[in-house]
Amino acid sequence: MAAARRIRLDCLGSGFAFSSGRYWNGWLLNGRVLLDCPPQALPHLYRLGRSPADIDLVLLSHEHGDHIGGVDLFLLDAVHRHGERDRPWAIAGPTGIFERVRTVVGDHSHRVLRDDPRFAWIEDDGGARFEWAGVVVETVRMQHAVPDNGYRIHIDGAVVAYTGDTAPGPHIAELAEGADVLIVECGGGGPGLHCDWDDVIAIRHALPASTKVLVTHYDPLSVPPLPPLAGFTLAEDFAVYEY
Numbered sequence: 001m002a003a004a005r006r007i008r009l010d011c012l013g014s015g016f017a018f019s020s021g022r023y024w025n026g027w028l029l030n031g032r033v034l035l036d037c038p039p040q041a042l043p044h045l046y047r048l049g050r051s052p053a054d055i056d057l058v059l060l061s062h063e064h065g066d067h068i069g070g071v072d073l074f075l076l077d078a079v080h081r082h083g084e085r086d087r088p089w090a091i092a093g094p095t096g097i098f099e100r101v102r103t104v105v106g107d108h109s110h111r112v113l114r115d116d117p118r119f120a121w122i123e124d125d126g127g128a129r130f131e132w133a134g135v136v137v138e139t140v141r142m143q144h145a146v147p148d149n150g151y152r153i154h155i156d157g158a159v160v161a162y163t164g165d166t167a168p169g170p171h172i173a174e175l176a177e178g179a180d181v182l183i184v185e186c187g188g189g190g191p192g193l194h195c196d197w198d199d200v201i202a203i204r205h206a207l208p209a210s211t212k213v214l215v216t217h218y219d220p221l222s223v224p225p226l227p228p229l230a231g232f233t234l235a236e237d238f239a240v241y242e243y
């Protein structure tokens with residue numbers, strides 16, 4: 001009998017920063033963990049029959065707009081429509097993410113205050129481990145233009161690894177070690193900032209078959225002919241991936 005599926009990933013968007021017609025990269029994990037918060041996060045959550053009320057944890061990889069552009073309206077909805085719920089939201093990111101979000105939201109707002117008991121802000125520089133709502137999260141520092149935390153998320157007996165934006169390197173192997181799924185970016189655009197197609201293929205080859213690879217944050221207009229690769233999937237907007 002096949003093992004019960006433990007992971008459900010709803011793709012809120014699979015595009016890179018310039019979009020090329022895709023929605024920006026973002027994911028809903030097992031209905032309650034948001035992996036990045038792209039500009040369209042809120043309407044796409046509702047389209048899935050979800051809302052901020054269902055979310056326990058928001059994991060922000062880094063401060064770029066395609067990854068945090070939806071935070072303002074997520075917080076607005078959380079406070080005004082679900083502010084009376086019985087538990088706070090945790091929002092995690094690299095050190096400084098709170099101030100960055102405050103800058104995006106603006107000083108006029110009372111929605112983003114460090115001591116607002118409805119929100120717990122968790123910041124670190126990689127190498128941290130914390131638990132929230134029964135989910136254990138480990139952070140691994142990635143390589144990007146700005147500080148980027150990759151996440152190893154232990155949830156419902158499975159491990160999901162998520163890079164955010166990163167150049168290739170041994171940090172991705174560290175992030176993905178033993179994971180059931182690696183969600184890896186393929187933003188391209190030159191060395192030192194992002195992975196390209198050769199990189200994500202090499203990552204697939206280097207990982208054991210037990211770790212599935214989901215490629216996201218890519219330009220749909222520049223997908224090359226790809227060899228057939230087991231356990232290697234190009235994410236599509238609104239698709240659901242279960243493992």
Ligand SMILES: [Zn+2]
Nearest residue numbers: 017064066165
């Ligand atoms: Zn990005």
Ligand SMILES: [Zn+2]
Nearest residue numbers: 062064144165
């Ligand atoms: Zn970025």
